[in-house]
Amino acid sequence: xxxxxxxxxxxxxxxxxxxxxxxxxxxxxxxxxxxxxxxxxxxxxxxxxxxxxxxxxxxxxxxxxxxxxxxxxxxxxxxxxxxxxxxxxxxxxxxxxxxxxxxxxxxxxxxxxxxxxxxxxxxxxxxxxxxxxxxxx
Ligand SMILES: [Zn+2]
Numbered sequence: 201x202x203x204x205x206x207x208x209x210x211x212x213x214x215x216x217x218x219x220x221x222x223x224x225x226x227x228x229x230x231x232x233x234x235x236x237x238x239x240x241x242x243x244x245x246x247x248x249x250x251x252x253x254x255x256x257x258x259x260x261x262x263x264x265x266x267x268x269x270x271x272x273x274x275x276x277x278x279x280x281x282x283x284x285x286x287x288x289x290x291x292x293x294x295x296x297x298x299x300x301x302x303x304x305x306x307x308x309x310x311x312x313x314x315x316x317x318x319x320x321x322x323x324x325x326x327x328x329x330x331x332x333x334x335x336x337x
Pocket of ligand 1 (some may be wrong): 235236238250251252253254
């Protein structure tokens with residue numbers, strides 16, 4: 201975590217499109233949108249389906265496990281809000297059953313590689329903001 205004097209880059213949990221995602225995360229649940237038109241799962245939350253253009257979607261529970269599709273480890277902070285956090289790793293994960301979600305890796309170690317199995321965990325940042333993380337397992 202950054203100290204109190206550093207700026208924080210936090211998600212807008214009141215954004216009407218993404219609010220259900222953040223509300224579920226606060227409860228320790230991972231949810232994604234399933235298009236009512238074509239059934240595609242999507243993340244990040246969007247107003248419309250990029251595949252069929254339907255604007256109707258239903259929030260469903262996503263798998264809590266997946267495998268690393270790609271990752272990067274940051275040794276230099278790209279924003280000063282993250283200066284105290286380096287090095288840290290971000291992984292793009294193919295959830296079992298989809299979709300593909302990007303999040304920080306909690307406590308990365310030498311097991312972090314493409315194809316590594318992960319499980320979602322949740323980091324409570326404030327009373328309102330809880331952010332999904334990947335934990336290697
Ligand atoms: Zn669709």
